[in-house]
Amino acid sequence: MSIITNKSFLQIHPDDNVLVALQDLPKGQKVEWENLTFNLQEDVHAKHKFFITERAIGQDVIMYGVLVGKATAFIPQGGLMTTENVHHASQDYAYRDVNYQWQVPDVSKFQNRTFNGYHREDGKVGTANYWLFIPTVFCENRNLDVIKESLYNTLGYNVTDKYKQFTDQLLTAYQEGESIDAFNVDTLSSVQTGKNRVFKNVDGIKFLNHQGGCGGTRQDADVLSNLLAAYADHPNVAGITVLSLGCQHLQTQSLLDDIKARNPSFHKKVLIFEQQQSQSEEQLIKDAILKTFAGLTEINKIERSPAPLSKLCVGVKCGGSDGFSGISANPSVGYTSDLLVALGAKVLLAEFPELCGAEQNIIDRCVDKPTAEKFIRLMQEYDAQAHAVGSGFHMNPSPGNIKDGLITDAIKSTGAAKKAGTSPVVDVLDYTEPATKPGLSLVCTPGNDVEATTGKAASGATLILFTTGLGTPTGNPVCPVIKIATNSALTNRMGDIIDIDTGAIIRGEKTIEEMGAEILEYCIKAASGEVTPKAVLLNQDDFIPWKRGVSL
Structure with a gap:
């Protein structure tokens, strides 16, 4: 042999x-x-x-x-x-007074590059231009769904027409007595979202349906309010429509107060509609559509213009991970992260349950003791919560992770942490806290894909690099999510959701550095609207608020 x-x-x-x-x-x-x-x-x-x-x-x-x-x-x-x-098993961790020395990558290729973004009055720059619908309570979800269907179909944002056409073809065949057994699903047309868009400078109309705002605890409502305020303040959002019932825990004024507390320079258009003060549901919906339409005509006047790469804020995330994640996609994204940090941009690493085993390396990279101690405190409090209900970070790997080679949480975590590269940790943010410092920041979120991406966008990510080895159809309403495959077999099988393939690293055809530079090139194009990530094309607008309970 x-x-x-x-x-x-x-x-x-x-x-x-x-x-x-x-x-x-x-x-x-x-x-x-x-x-x-x-x-x-x-x-x-x-x-x-x-x-x-x-x-x-x-x-x-x-x-x-x-x-x-x-x-x-x-x-x-x-x-x-x-x-x-x-x-x-993982090693114990503690603060050590380490003089961490970072090997800064060569960024001469990107030094004077720019992206074409949307400049906001407060100095932030968005990679997209969205109008956002926010319900203060779950009671308004149905009204949002009605408005969404109306606006999407009329203004050219609907990506599901091809499925309706396919169903119509099936119905016609059935009514005419034809066999449907021979129908070929490959006849579905490809996604053409935006082709017939009425407002060319409005990249989307987004809806934050959720199950909160009332019931639960008042603390739940407070956390939700901070999260929704963060999305209203997001650089990719140009205008907001708020739908309120009226009697819920999360009052509209509380949301407005949280927006102003977060950003005293907030000047975006906010439209507010309260159902219990309206003449009827029909009047509420029509009024919301009418005034939102007028708002869309205004934000459509905003055009992209050049901005330095230092204005980017990029979240890094992995989901549906496999045994190649820590070898190909994650280290490649880590090199992209280092390039971004060296260029003065912000990078956000979240998923605290997936840092179990990588803590000491992260602590040693913290720029000062208070930053390290905040990370230690948040990790220990989170893990203690999990143990209090009979769980723990060690129970994080999913059956799919284990089947594809991630046997322990520490294996998964140390590979996951590679997404953050090697730069110093400049800040540690609790859930919904905004990123304000250039460089690498940690954001406390669950490992759950949607809860983590929801939290990263709340901290200001204007792009998210999402690596996957098994395939995960996850996106975000306001932050374009770029899917990066760890292996070429996945890309070939699920190419409709994958943007970048790092399988060449496994085959020895490309280096981590070469792939990391390619990913940054894609980021620049996506931030400029020159390419549209698959998650955006498919309207994968996943949004799950974290109620600060145990979620791995």
Whole structure:
């Protein structure tokens, strides 16, 4: 049997005692690694790990150069890592007075580049120009749905027409007695959103349907108010329509107060409609449509103009992760993050449950002790909440993560943290706190894809880089989400939701640095409206407020 070359597997860090399979490897295959020769004890699928040396019960499992687990059974040399023989473990962490030195990347290629964005009165620059509908309470969701259907169909923002046409074809065939068994779903036309858009400078009309605003606790309403205020203040939003019932916990005035507290220079158009003060539901809806239409004509006059890359605020996120996430897509996005920070932009890393195991590295990168201590406090409070209900960060990996090689939370987390590159941590933000400092900031959110993207946009992200190994159809109402695949098989299978493929890294055809620069080039085009990310084309406008309960 032939000997496996190093193109078939990878050691991520010199201290690791596991290797990552880059392709399916059969049981019995001979492996030569440095001065060792051994056989695989079982089949190892691509993305999974096998051991360089045997492990006794309780011995450390090292990956990314850090502790990611403990052996729970004897594991022979060449043995496969599984949930049966390895359990999550991570090193203790604490503040250390470390003089962190960052190796700044070469940004000469991007130094004088600009993007064409929407300049706001407060000095912020948006990558899109949206009108936003906000309900202060879930009772108004139905009215929002009625308004959305009307505006989307009439003004050219509806992307579901092709499905209606397909259903019409099925109905016609059925009524005419034809068989529908032979219908080919490939006859669906491609997405053409924006082709017949009436307002060319209005990139979308967005709706923040939610289940809050009343019931629950007053604290829930307060958190929701801060979140909605953050979205109203977002650089990608030009105007807002607020729908209120009238008697709910979250009063309209509280929302307006939170907007002003967040941004005293806020001067966007805000339209307010309260149903319990209206003559009828019909009158409320028609009035909202009429005045919003007038507002759309005004924001349509705003045009894109050049802005320095330092005006970008980019969130980094992973979801539907696999065993390649920490090898291809996440490090590539991490290099993009470093380029952005070196150019004076803001980068946001969230998902605190997915930083479990990477804490010490992050703490050592904090610019000062108060920043580090805020991160430690938020992590410990969050983890304590999870343990109080019988859970914990160690229970974060999903069945899909585990199936594709992410056996412990520490493995998932240390790979996930690669999205943040290597730059210093300049700030730590609690949920909905705005990013104000250039550089890398941490944002406290759950790992849940939509809750995390919702929180990142609230802190000011004007683009989100979202890596995935399994495929995740997630977007955000006000912040364009760019999907980055960890492997080419995913891109080929789900190309309708993927924007960038980093599979060339796994094949050894491109470097992390080359891919990171390509991702930044795409960001510049997306921020300028020259390309439209798939999540935007598909109106993947996911929005889930976090009620500050336990969510992993």
